[in-house]
Amino acid sequence: MGIRTLVGMLVAALAVIGLLATQTSYSLFLPGLLQGALLTIEIAVLGSVLAVVMGVLAALARLYGAAPLRWLATVYVEIFRGTSALVQLFWLFFVLPQFGLLMDAFTVAVLALGLNVGAYGSEVVRGAILAVAPGQWEASIALNMSRAQMLRRIILPQAFVAMIPPWGNLFIELLKSTALVSLITLTDLAFKAQQMNQSTLKTVPIFTLVLLIYLVMSLAITIGMRFLEQRASAGLSRGRAA
Amino acid sequence: MxxxxxxxxxxxxxxxxxxxxxxxxxxxxxxxxxxxxxxxxxxxxxxxxxxxxxxxxxxxxxxxxxxxxxxxxxxxxxxxxxxxxxxxxxRAKIGMVFQSFNLFPHMSAMANCIEAPMTVLGMKRADAEARAAELLDMVGLSQKKAHYPSQLSGGQQQRVAIARALAMRPKIMLFDEVTSALDPELxxxxxxxxxxxxxxxxxxxxxxxxxxxxxxxxxxxxxxxxxxxxxxxxxxxxxxxxxxxxxxxxxxxxxxxxx
Amino acid sequence: MWDWSFALEILPTLASAAIITIEATLIGFVIAALLGLALALVRIAIPWTAWPISVLVELIRSTPLLIQIFFLYFVFPKFGVVLDAFTAGVIAIGLHYAAYCSEVYRAGFDNIPRGQWEASIALNLPQWATFRDIIIPQVIPPIVPALGNYLVALFKETPLLSAIAVLELMQTAKIIGSDTFRYTEPMTLVGLFFLVMSLVSAALIRILERLLNRRTPR
CATH class of the missing domain: 3.40.50.300 (P-loop containing nucleotide triphosphate hydrolases)
Structure with a gap:
């Protein structure tokens, strides 16, 4: 989808929210929902940071780590990709306390979502590193660089551009997964929606607003990543269009 | 001996x-x-x-x-x-030029030539740049220092690649079919x-x-x-x-x- | 910490719940695969629908499946259609993944060279026969792995149905947990079930991919 269509959708979604807010049957719910959205954003941002860190570490461990490290990273990736975010969330929330490990729900949420998306992210990072042309490695060897120098100066800067679009998709997956934290007592956007729905039974206005708010957040991520991609690839392909 | x-x-x-x-x-x-x-x-x-x-x-x-x-x-x-x-x-004694140039696409011609001298040999930027400028001048590209590989012709890219290899002061230079990927006039x-x-x-x-x-x-x-x-x-x-x-x-x- | 006899005791209950999970997966995927194909075909057959369909797909993919499940489950009764939790949930899952599948089909159709359409016109084949005999057989094999990956993804998301109290695997495990105050065994068994099924399906998809590649050399 073109960036114009995306920005158009974002403006349209915000306009619809604004329009609905003029009606009391909708505006009634808005403050509570926005309060929930704040927690959603908090979890999404922290989870994304953890996901990127885990993704890069696991990818490097699998590509260049010593055997035990490689093995550990593979087990991590397979377990977190092989089960779903909800299973992981519940396991951390219900089972860990039975081993005496007590964490508050917020920490569990960030941990589960970050680890889950990080496992997918490691495949993205690994794929992008492997996709850098072999000639780039060969030229770096011919210039006698160390492996760390090659990675840091030559390979990762080029892989970075290729990683941006798939990471954009992963951040949206993570944002959507934050709705699951409502099932472990956190009062995020999805929790507020359900709570209000149960007490007022005004399903249509509440869920319409909730869907629109999630849409706005997703579109903001997509548009932001498009801009990042444009800026990053401008550095890589200056003059290529000319 | x-x-x-x-x-x-x-x-x-x-x-x-x-x-x-x-x-x-x-x-x-x-x-x-x-x-x-x-x-x-x-x-x-x-x-x-x-x-x-x-x-x-x-x-x-x-x-x-x-x-x-x-x-x-x-x-x-x-x-x-x-x-x-x-x-x-x-290996530090050997330099190589490749058939497909293998310039670093995210770096200018100058940056390609000073990257390894700085990171591998630990040269100061000013010294590395002076040496690279000399070499780029020798290969006839003194006007293209700030250009990126995608802005250069195949022949120009290959000449940058030669300057880049020479910047490491090798004793042995390897040229692997360096003109095979070029248009005949280059x-x-x-x-x-x-x-x-x-x-x-x-x-x-x-x-x-x-x-x-x-x-x-x-x-x-x-x-x-x-x-x-x-x-x-x-x-x-x-x-x-x-x-x-x-x-x-x-x-x-x-x-x-x-x- | 881990009680084998307790694990064995709850195994039959979990196994029968797993059947609900698998049912939900299969029905949900049939909806997703067919509806996704329908969306892709409508886009091609009626050009003006391309834009509204892509906006709809973007809307579905941009919002959480959990909210969509709640929405369908609570909204249908407002219009006089009372659906049980399983039906509403499976429809929501099917719709959500139809959006993803339609993009897969679309990419599949886009990859068919123009020449195939033009040759069919030159042979004066009717449009329906062109679709059925020329285009579809070329579209399906290359996209089977992508569809397979979405089948696995859909399978892993069925625990969301526990949020509207469908007695699938996760809900059953939670009930066992709250009844006995032992979560370790039920939750871990659920996790293992998903892990094993996902790993097995991933391996099957790889084999399928290799078979298809052999049949349609490039």
Missing amino acids: TDQPMVRFDNVSKRYGALTVLDGLSLDIARGEKVSIIGPSGSGKTTVLRMLMTLETINDGVIWVEGEPLTHMDKGGKLVPANLGHIRRV VGEVLQVIRQIGREHDLTMLMVTHQMGFAKEFSDRVCFFYQGKICEQGPPSELFGAPKNERTRQFLRAVLEAG
């Missing part, structure tokens, strides 16, 4: 599974010597350069650079596979640069080429490879003028016909 060869291949073999690419290669290259390697595709000629640059491992034999084993080290009188530190120390400018560095620098040069005219005029010795072995070698006047081997004759006839 004053006559110690710059590079010595001592019974070196390279196999990919059942396929033998190089079969017991022995070859000495003297200091300052210019050697051209010719032969049909699949004869193992590029593999010779790639092994010397440590881009390929070797299965048998030893490669010596200035009397030092490249990928082996002495341990109690026996040669064992070397660690990376040893390889990098010996071949001349790159060969001109190679000719010039051959004259002005005391470099040992080893090149794989399809440019028979250039090999004949430029090199001290030409090696004809066939099926992983040196089939015939000698001064260009002899090898091109009066080839002894039937395979060499066949190859040269075919190449000249196509050219």
